[in-house]
Amino acid sequence: MKKILACAILCASLCAQEEEVPSTPAAPATLSPWLTGPLIAPIGNIVGWGDFEIESYVYCTTNTGTYSSTWQAESETNFLSFNPQFVTFWGISSWADITMTPQFFVQTTKNQTSTQFGDLPLGFDFQLYPSTNPDYYPGIKFTIQETFPTGNFQRLDPNKLLTDESGQGTFATKFNMLLYKVYHLSGVHFISLTLSGGYTINMPTEVHGFNTYGGGYGTKGRVLPGNIAQGIFSFELTLTQNWALAMDTVYTHTDRTQFFGTLGTTSTGAPATVGTPSQEQLSFSPAIEYNFSANFGIIIGAWVSAIGRNSEVFRSGVINVDYTY
Numbered sequence: 001m002k003k004i005l006a007c008a009i010l011c012a013s014l015c016a017q018e019e020e021v022p023s024t025p026a027a028p029a030t031l032s033p034w035l036t037g038p039l040i041a042p043i044g045n046i047v048g049w050g051d052f053e054i055e056s057y058v059y060c061t062t063n064t065g066t067y068s069s070t071w072q073a074e075s076e077t078n079f080l081s082f083n084p085q086f087v088t089f090w091g092i093s094s095w096a097d098i099t100m101t102p103q104f105f106v107q108t109t110k111n112q113t114s115t116q117f118g119d120l121p122l123g124f125d126f127q128l129y130p131s132t133n134p135d136y137y138p139g140i141k142f143t144i145q146e147t148f149p150t151g152n153f154q155r156l157d158p159n160k161l162l163t164d165e166s167g168q169g170t171f172a173t174k175f176n177m178l179l180y181k182v183y184h185l186s187g188v189h190f191i192s193l194t195l196s197g198g199y200t201i202n203m204p205t206e207v208h209g210f211n212t213y214g215g216g217y218g219t220k221g222r223v224l225p226g227n228i229a230q231g232i233f234s235f236e237l238t239l240t241q242n243w244a245l246a247m248d249t250v251y252t253h254t255d256r257t258q259f260f261g262t263l264g265t266t267s268t269g270a271p272a273t274v275g276t277p278s279q280e281q282l283s284f285s286p287a288i289e290y291n292f293s294a295n296f297g298i299i300i301g302a303w304v305s306a307i308g309r310n311s312e313v314f315r316s317g318v319i320n321v322d323y324t325y
Helices: 002-020
Strands: 052-067 073-091 096-100 104-109 112-117 120-129 139-148 172-186 189-202 205-208 220-224 228-238 243-254 258-262 279-293 296-309 312-324
Touching: 052 296, 073 312, 243 296, 279 312
Parallel strands: none
Antiparallel strands: 052 073, 052 312, 073 096, 073 104, 096 120, 104 112, 120 139, 139 172, 172 189, 189 228, 205 220, 220 258, 228 243, 243 279, 279 296, 296 312
């Protein structure tokens, strides 16, 4: 009987000790950055099955001149373009989405103004390797996009001074490979890195009269638009959970555009020109963003040309409101 009583007392003592030991607190959830994505580079991940995302861009651009064949900036009359774009994404699987970008233009110069619908890009994104894996390797996304020539590109009104031009008139196929990764620095500070390389193949198109590629009265022929190679390096740096800084560096090369047919004449009777030599351009896009949540944010910045050859000198103000559902 004494042995049984002793065992009962010992068990009660052990149970009391176990109750006094405090439980281990649960580990805090991993902090995730809130990011809208930089202004110019494509977003780094696909939108998953059942999700929807819209990026409402507005570009307000002033073309102030051109870069010569010797990389010198030459001033011209300002040409102002207001270009809203609605970049939409629909998740169609866990590794692919579909995108569409309706857009329009309001353009003005020398008291001439015109409003036109733009070309329509439609594409597919494929996530080849996820950026969310707990390693240092970046995610890999591949994109194929077809641009349909829904904009105005030929038989332009010479009195409108190209304000009624809003498209390229060609079916353009773009292939893009993108590397993307978010790295945790400390606390609420994260940095996202994006490296994007794309190549666009433009199909030949028929042109008449004044057109996107030049022309004049009586112009009629076939244009072979130059293909385009583009590289983009971007980063975003979070300052707080809500605020972040972003920067895009963009390099673009465009092949020579050729024309075969009747050149036509200008308003002065001189032979018209159609086509352009090859082009180069380097531009930058600094921006600041505010994210209300992981699914809703706004980014505002500038996009400016720094140097170029046979290309435009431009200054743009850009705003993007990003929402994921």
